[in-house]
Amino acid sequence: MNTMTKMTLKTEGDTHIVVTRRFAAPPEAVYRAHTDPKIIQKWLLGPEGWTMPVCISDAQPGGKFRYEWSHPKQGSFHITGEYIELEPHSRIVHVERMHLPDPTPENHVETRFEADGSGTLMTIRMTLPDAQTRAAMLATGMERGMEASYVRLESVL
Amino acid sequence: MSSLTASFAALADPTRRAILARLALGEATVTELAKPFEMTQPAISQHLKVLEEAGLIVQRIDGTKRPRRLAKAGIEAMDQWLAMLRKALEKNYDRLDEVLAAMEPTTKGKKR
Numbered sequence: 001m002n003t004m005t006k007m008t009l010k011t012e013g014d015t016h017i018v019v020t021r022r023f024a025a026p027p028e029a030v031y032r033a034h035t036d037p038k039i040i041q042k043w044l045l046g047p048e049g050w051t052m053p054v055c056i057s058d059a060q061p062g063g064k065f066r067y068e069w070s071h072p073k074q075g076s077f078h079i080t081g082e083y084i085e086l087e088p089h090s091r092i093v094h095v096e097r098m099h100l101p102d103p104t105p106e107n108h109v110e111t112r113f114e115a116d117g118s119g120t121l122m123t124i125r126m127t128l129p130d131a132q133t134r135a136a137m138l139a140t141g142m143e144r145g146m147e148a149s150y151v152r153l154e155s156v157l
Numbered sequence: 158m159s160s161l162t163a164s165f166a167a168l169a170d171p172t173r174r175a176i177l178a179r180l181a182l183g184e185a186t187v188t189e190l191a192k193p194f195e196m197t198q199p200a201i202s203q204h205l206k207v208l209e210e211a212g213l214i215v216q217r218i219d220g221t222k223r224p225r226r227l228a229k230a231g232i233e234a235m236d237q238w239l240a241m242l243r244k245a246l247e248k249n250y251d252r253l254d255e256v257l258a259a260m261e262p263t264t265k266g267k268k269r
Contacts, residue, residue: 007247021250025257033253033260043252046245131182133193 014131019124027113030120031089034111035059040067049073059083065094089113105133167211168234172196173204177231180214184226 007021023030033039041055044067054068061083068078080103081096092111097103108127113120128134167173176190191201205225208214213231216223 007243007250009243009246019246023250023254023257025260029257029260030253033256039256039260042256043249045249045252047248 011134012125015128015134017124017126017128017134019126021122022116023120023122024118025120026118027115027120028089030122031092031113034092035086037065045069054078059086059092061085065096105129167207167213170204170207173208176201176204176208177213177227177234180225180227180231184217184224186222186224190225 007019009017009019012018025033033043035057036059037055037057040057041052044055045052046069050069050071052067052069054066056067057063057065059065063083064080065083066078066080068076070076077099079096079098081094083092083094085091085093090113093109094111095106095108097106105128110125110127112123112125114123115121168177172194175194179185179190179193187198187201187205190205191198194201205214205216208231209216209225211230212228213234214225215228216225
């Protein structure tokens with residue numbers, strides 16, 4: 001991995017998690033890859049072996065999304081959420097919760113896409129209801145692998 | 158007993174992983190642990206017993222309370238999880254790099 005695409009992952013205060021990542025593609029493309037279900041389905045898969053048989057994303061304010069993941073040995077689970085604000089191609093605000101199968105507390109997520117040279121700097125800022133929720137999400141996130149989102153930790157950089 | 162097998166078995170359960178994640182924030186009593194998980198105290202105690210036997214957590218006696226905290230093996234397990242999570246995220250975004258490159262086949266090849 002080169003420095004250009006290096007990811008950072010850190011906690012902020014008791015309830016926030018902030019992830020940053022740079023992409024070579026411009027904000028328009030990265031934004032689209034986060035809202036178009038056909039594209040999401042290709043990359044938001046977590047560790048080897050997981051697939052996303054269902055990917056619904058109605059990217060408009062008030063629109064819903066639903067992602068279902070499946071693994072031959074580890075079973076399946078899904079996330080549902082609603083889009084709150086969308087500013088093409090710079091900002092997405094949404095809420096989401098995992099179903100395990102009971103719903104987890106809501107994760108409020110703001111994702112920003114900023115031009116960075118000819119590429120994009122993406123910044124995801126998550127807000128969990130409380131520190132314990134963040135901790136619990138950390139654990140389930142680790143298990144599920146893809147809840148990038150739900151981490152408590154220092155940046156490892 | 159704190160063999161690798163016991164650790165693995167202890168970590169196989171999502172509630173136990175969540176308990177460990179909570180304890181990573183600091184010491185907690187059974188009551189404090191039971192609350193966010195919406196489980197009864199006996200159910201939580203059973204999970205704590207498994208974690209203790211696996212050497213992942215330890216308890217301290219404080220009057221009538223027995224607060225738990227992470228043992229060294231528990232801290233190491235947490236570190237490992239973080240590394241796994243980070244790896245999963247990185248995998249997602251590495252995949253996305255490829256998807257983005259394929260979306261724009263004619264693009265900006267000069268960029269590094």
